[in-house]
Amino acid sequence: MSTAPAFSPSAQRRSRIILAVCGLYVAVQVGIIVMCHFTSSKHFGFWMFPESTYLRAHLYRVLPDGTEVKTKKGSWKGQTEAGEVRYRWNDYVKGYRMDLLGKKVRSKGTFDDTAKYFQGAVNYVAARTAQDKSTHQLVLRIQYHRAGGPEQMLIYKSPPRVPEGSQHAAK
Amino acid sequence: MPRSDRLTAWTLAEGPSVGFALFRIVTGLMAIRHLIGYARDWSKTGFYGDFFFYPYASWIPQPNEPVYLAVIFLGILSAAFVIVGYQTRVASITCFLMVAYHLSLNQIWYRHNRYFLVLALLLLCLAPAHTALSIDATRLKLPPIGPLWSGFLIKAQMTLIYLGSAISKTLDEGWRSGAVLTGRSLDRMWEQWMPGFVVNVIPPDAGARLLTIQALISEFFLAFFVWFPRTRRFAIWWGIIFHGFIEVRYSVLTFTYLTLATYFIFAELRSGEKQWLYSSQSPLHRLLARVVPLLDWMFQVRVATHSGRGHRFIARDGTVYRGLTAWIMLGANLPITFTFFYPLSWVRYLRWGKSSETLESAPVQSPKFSVHWLVGCLALYLVFLGIINLHAPARPQPEMRRFIDLPWFFALMCLMAGAYHRTMIWSSSTRRVEVREGALPEEAPAGALRATS
Numbered sequence: 001m002s003t004a005p006a007f008s009p010s011a012q013r014r015s016r017i018i019l020a021v022c023g024l025y026v027a028v029q030v031g032i033i034v035m036c037h038f039t040s041s042k043h044f045g046f047w048m049f050p051e052s053t054y055l056r057a058h059l060y061r062v063l064p065d066g067t068e069v070k071t072k073k074g075s076w077k078g079q080t081e082a083g084e085v086r087y088r089w090n091d092y093v094k095g096y097r098m099d100l101l102g103k104k105v106r107s108k109g110t111f112d113d114t115a116k117y118f119q120g121a122v123n124y125v126a127a128r129t130a131q132d133k134s135t136h137q138l139v140l141r142i143q144y145h146r147a148g149g150p151e152q153m154l155i156y157k158s159p160p161r162v163p164e165g166s167q168h169a170a171k
Numbered sequence: 172m173p174r175s176d177r178l179t180a181w182t183l184a185e186g187p188s189v190g191f192a193l194f195r196i197v198t199g200l201m202a203i204r205h206l207i208g209y210a211r212d213w214s215k216t217g218f219y220g221d222f223f224f225y226p227y228a229s230w231i232p233q234p235n236e237p238v239y240l241a242v243i244f245l246g247i248l249s250a251a252f253v254i255v256g257y258q259t260r261v262a263s264i265t266c267f268l269m270v271a272y273h274l275s276l277n278q279i280w281y282r283h284n285r286y287f288l289v290l291a292l293l294l295l296c297l298a299p300a301h302t303a304l305s306i307d308a309t310r311l312k313l314p315p316i317g318p319l320w321s322g323f324l325i326k327a328q329m330t331l332i333y334l335g336s337a338i339s340k341t342l343d344e345g346w347r348s349g350a351v352l353t354g355r356s357l358d359r360m361w362e363q364w365m366p367g368f369v370v371n372v373i374p375p376d377a378g379a380r381l382l383t384i385q386a387l388i389s390e391f392f393l394a395f396f397v398w399f400p401r402t403r404r405f406a407i408w409w410g411i412i413f414h415g416f417i418e419v420r421y422s423v424l425t426f427t428y429l430t431l432a433t434y435f436i437f438a439e440l441r442s443g444e445k446q447w448l449y450s451s452q453s454p455l456h457r458l459l460a461r462v463v464p465l466l467d468w469m470f471q472v473r474v475a476t477h478s479g480r481g482h483r484f485i486a487r488d489g490t491v492y493r494g495l496t497a498w499i500m501l502g503a504n505l506p507i508t509f510t511f512f513y514p515l516s517w518v519r520y521l522r523w524g525k526s527s528e529t530l531e532s533a534p535v536q537s538p539k540f541s542v543h544w545l546v547g548c549l550a551l552y553l554v555f556l557g558i559i560n561l562h563a564p565a566r567p568q569p570e571m572r573r574f575i576d577l578p579w580f581f582a583l584m585c586l587m588a589g590a591y592h593r594t595m596i597w598s599s600s601t602r603r604v605e606v607r608e609g610a611l612p613e614e615a616p617a618g619a620l621r622a623t624s
Contacts, residue, residue: 006172006179007176007179007180007183011183012179015179015182018182018183018320019182021297021324022320022324022327025324025327026324026331033331036335037342043278043286044286045335046283047283047335047336047339048283048339048340049340049351049355050339050343051343051354052350052353052355053354054354092222092223093222093223094216094222094223095212096279106354106355109281113278116225117225117278117279121223125223146345147345147350147351147353147354148344
């Protein structure tokens with residue numbers, strides 16, 4: 001004896017689609033959360049308040065003669081073909097506490113992400129201040145310590161401004 | 172029923188959509204709160220593309236300034252439509268696309284609460300949130316019911332957030348040791364807030380470790396116990412305290428509100444399951460009878476009147492409470508007072524305050540506000556936001572900014588309740604309900620309301 005199906009074919013089809021959507025959604029979310037345990041960036045992984053890392057960043061200029069000069073909270077006078085120009089880090093970089101050079105601040109999100117952005121930022125500022133002939137390279141020194149960890153230092157350098165092979169780039 | 176049929180039945184199940192509608196309103200408000208912040212940044216510092224930013228991928232098209240502003244404007248406009256429920260589906264999809272696209276432009280903007288907002292908007296697009304508390308529902312005469320499967324996704328999302336957060340913290344040495352919360356000054360807070368004798372017994376570093384353990388237990392607890400009816404009310408109460416503290420201490424922008432909005436889904440709301448019977452002799456009661464429906468944002472409480480003295484509260488299971496216990500039960504069933512009254516509502520497990528008398532009562536219609544009040548208030552709110560965010564002299568201090576729209580949220584929710592309470596509670600016309608001790612309320616032919624216990 002055969003029994004009539006409890007649901008019409010269209011209802012069953014709809015049900016399968018709903019199940020697939022639910023399964024896919026949950027699987028993707030679980031996958032992202034698990035993946036975050038194996039990557040430095042915790043984006044999309046819901047690592048709330050992931051760490052308490054404090055940092056202090058200072059910007060330095062490398063002059064054509066190789067001397068490293070500390071900028072005054074990211075501000076310096078550069079020489080361009082049009083004359084002397086005042087450059088400021090904060091004219092190019094805003095927010096995420098990356099515009100607080102010289103101050104001790106708590107890193108937003110994870111420090112790994114912040115460090116990644118700082119590297120991008122120093123490259124960006126160097127590219128936007130290309131007319132400054134008195135600066136060969138920008139260098140960002142970041143002192144930091146993770147919660148309960150020792151004080152550490154990271155150094156990020158912009159690409160050298162003078163092409164490779166020239167007299168100054170060799171330094 | 173075979174397992175496959177049970178699964179099919181689960182996917183096709185329909186039920187009350189009032190929880191989805193409340194989730195929709197809160198999500199819309201948070202989308203506005205989120206986007207207006209970027210409008211403020213634009214008016215303060217200029218177009219983000221003129222400064223350093225960090226795109227996720229080169230294939231994501233970067234807008235020019237007018238397009239960027241149009242994205243923000245369209246996002247806010249569609250969020251307003253989401254709140255009032257006009258062309259809800261289209262507005263939800265538009266709002267989701269605008270917020271998601273905006274967030275995809277710059278990695279530096281990433282915050283968990285912003286990503287949660289994107290996910291909430293995505294899930295809103297799938298939910299039957301337009302069938303209740305909306306202009307669409309009124310216009311198209313839609314009953315406040317809809318498919319429930321998207322509710323599972325919203326609840327699962329919330330649980331995954333709790334678990335993702337709790338597990339990551341548990342596995343992290345810095346978190347387990349309390350160093351992370353110490354780094355966020357919770358040891359200093361312990362020292363400042365706790366009485367001297369507590370600090371003597373539990374010094375600040377141990378206090379920070381204690382708060383760490385509490386945070387971990389809370390997240391694991393909330394991940395699971397909001398699912399079960401027996402533990403749900405306590406879990407929701409604990410969640411409000413837990414997230415409320417985080418919001419006040421750290422400001423997580425939209426996260427607290429979105430989390431609390433998911434609790435509307437967890438609560439599996441059914442309208443008009445409880446009753447408040449007030450005395451027609453009491454001017455205070457009569458005044459409250461007009462106020463209670465405006466505060467009953469979850470549409471739980473039917474209001475009725477009787478000619479005797481005192482008031483009564485009839486719970487879902489038919490138990491009748493009187494006197495102070497009735498006040499406590501009423502407070503514990505209104506969202507705005509729930510946090511304060513829920514712990515007191517445990518007195519219901521005692522014999523105190525239960526009534527066994529019989530009362531003849533008559534149902535009272537809730538005050539009806541036109542939805543135009545809600546729309547008007549929302550328009551005023553948007554103008555207010557525009558002024559305090561875009562007009563430099565009117566900008567409030569950053570610390571004040573996150574609390575300044577709370578009175579607006581309160582007014583909007585009250586007007587929403589005023590617009591829909593009567594419909595939600597009395598849509599099936601005046602009913603006579605006979606309540607017996609230990610029995611669920613039964614429907615009876617129209618007439619007076621009779622409460623017996």
